[in-house]
Amino acid sequence: MDWKDQAAALAAAATPPGSRWREPIATTPRHVFVPRWWAKTRDGWDLRVGDADRDRWLAAAYRDWTLVTSIGGLHADHAEPGTRPKGSPTSSSTLPGLVAQMFRHASIGDRCTVLDVGTGSGYGTAVLCARLGDAQVTAIDVDPYLNEAAAERLEEAGYRPRIITADATGPLDWEGDRIAATVAVGPAIPASWLAALKVGGRLVTTITDTSLVLTADKQQDGGAAGMVQFDRAGFMRTRTSADYPPRDWDLLNVALDGEGEHVVRGRYPVLDVVSTWDVSTMLEIIAPGIGHYYDNREDGTRVAIMTHSDGSWARAEERDDKVTVHQGGPRRLWDYLDEVRDYWIRHGDLPFRGAEAIITPEGVITLRRGRWIATIGPG
Incomplete structure (x- = not known):
């Protein structure tokens, strides 16, 4: 042809x-x-x-x-x-x-x-x-x-x-x-x-x-x-050189094995955040810059890890429908994810689709939909 x-x-x-x-x-x-x-x-x-x-x-x-x-x-x-x-x-x-x-x-x-x-x-x-x-x-x-x-x-x-x-x-x-x-x-x-x-x-x-x-x-x-827009798309982020900056493998290794300063029973099943576009989007709006790692292991254990450049990390492990969450560093990253899922259950939706957007000449974005307001960019 x-x-x-x-x-x-x-x-x-x-x-x-x-x-x-x-x-x-x-x-x-x-x-x-x-x-x-x-x-x-x-x-x-x-x-x-x-x-x-x-x-x-x-x-x-x-x-x-x-x-x-x-x-x-x-x-x-x-x-x-x-x-x-x-x-x-x-x-x-x-x-x-x-x-x-x-x-x-x-x-x-x-x-x-x-x-x-x-x-x-x-x-x-x-x-x-x-x-x-x-x-x-x-x-x-x-x-x-x-x-x-x-x-x-x-x-x-x-x-x-x-x-x-x-x-x-x-x-x-x-x-x-x-x-x-x-x-x-x-x-x-x-x-x-x-x-x-x-x-x-x-x-x-x-x-x-x-x-x-x-x-x-x-x-x-x-x-x-x-x-x-009431639409979805995902693109590679802009870069300033031939490749993206390397990931912080040291912090990821800490998150993979660390006991955590704060250990609790998780309230929700472990989630592959990156593959759940609306959840990951809302999480990025309220807590920008979190990196994610997910593994579905051969023994059936599901593991999700979150890291941030400020040294915060979280690891959630799900075995036999029981979830254990380990967190370390200055912030509790998994709590932000729980906040997003709480909002969705409480309201039946996440608020950013269809939100009004006002952008300053410096590029800072304010989103507004009903009573919900969020700012994206340096404050």
Whole structure:
């Protein structure tokens, strides 16, 4: 099957009928932007080389899923067969349905100038170019190689947008109507985004370690006003170098084995917090910066660990429906999680979806829904 037929099928799966993004997806050769990628297997990350199996290449490229292109700073373009990279994904080609979803939230009109935050593979930038034309599209990424490769592949697809190599959270050499991010920022919105947007312009982004999709329109005072959409998305967070800072393994090892200064019987079953998007989002709002580790052991024991850079940690172990919680350090992290679950049971919902969002010119976010108020960003 020709790639154009597969791209048309992808567009039909990734967008609703009548979407202005259906035709751009249907005419964008996604396989050009992912000639190599990393596939997750039981044994770790396996390298996939498109030219080695064209049918598999096209099947992967024109399926509505994310293709990881870089792990821990090692790009698939530079890897030898058999390489087993370690670390977290640091770049990808986002699933096209989510790309279209974020662009839809940005309310991009035909005359809008757009900053695509997170060039990545270049695929999302190509979709924007297919809709708007090169002159209205700028992409930014901190990684020089990502931008170099994306530029070459964009040109192969017939596009030459402007591409900036810089920290997207720092000063921006750009001014325009829309900022659409396929990376997560935070906790605050970069002040440079608000400075770069024209009054009435819109930004759409997710907040680091949450599933919040935030849209906001630039106001006369230099801030922005909008809302948290009734939607969910998760993206890699922005970074300032080839890889993310290393995890504090010393504290994690303490949490794995420590007796704890405070040991109690848990009130709720052990939870894989990261996989429970609404719970993890609410937890990040009220107690930002907690790291998580979860293990479902062969003997049936479920273990969840929480750590924070201030030295706080918690470990919950569930055996035979009995939960024991160990906590140490200056704060009781597991208590925050209990607070979130208490709120959900008491109110039947968590309050952030649909919340009004007010953003100061410095990027601090205030969320409000009914009587619930929360601030995201430095206070």
